[in-house]
Amino acid sequence: MLIILMMEGFTTMYIKEAGIDEGISEVIVTTKSGAGELNAAPIGIITTTNDENKHFVKLYEGTKTLSNVMETNKLAANVSDDAVLFVKAAFENLNETHLSLFSGFPVLNEANSWILFKSAFIEKSVESSFFQLTPIAVKINQKEVKAIKRGLNAVIEAAILATRYAMAEDKREKEDMEKIMKLYADIVEKCGGHREKEALKILHERIYIG
């Protein structure tokens, strides 16, 4: 199934169809720097639903995603359930063969759907910047009906923990994280499929899992 729309004022329905709904949706965000360098990283898209759906993103200082969004005021939220892509986007550079350009902006080839947003800076704290997102285009490649997979959920939690582990300096904090990682790893071993287990292997290289 394929839908491409290019207009302002999207209805909530199209965004929901593309897989982004109330709460925080973990996606792979693709961006481009002012100089044209492409980037991909897992990021949470925050959706609030008061009168109408509104979308936001909180980007941490020091990330390439933040500097690219500051430079181009755009990001694409790529919806995927591929654990390996999430982990690779977090810790390695996603090879450019994974990306193609839509109106000059990078999107993920393997995405089930993507939404191109323009971003408006709202506020900054010491550690992050907050933006409101307005959708300008959406493409749905594939609509999938899937059961909840504990293995996938555990890999995503483990990947978030691993990105924080990389920044943690306190030895005790790191040890606590290692214990939690072990719990997630056990769930992946028990409930995960081959993509979740492959993703876990990549995480093993980043963080000690007992």
Ligand SMILES: Cc1cc2nc3c(=O)[nH]c(=O)nc-3n(C[C@H](O)[C@H](O)[C@H](O)COP(=O)(O)O)c2cc1C
């Ligand atoms: C599932 C998941 C969700 C994440 N959500 C965010 C987020 O909302 N904001 C953020 O700044 N970093 C988030 N991170 C951490 C970034 O992906 C990580 O710092 C990454 O290395 C940034 O890459 P970049 O420098 O290429 O932008 C998340 C990580 C994972 C695994």
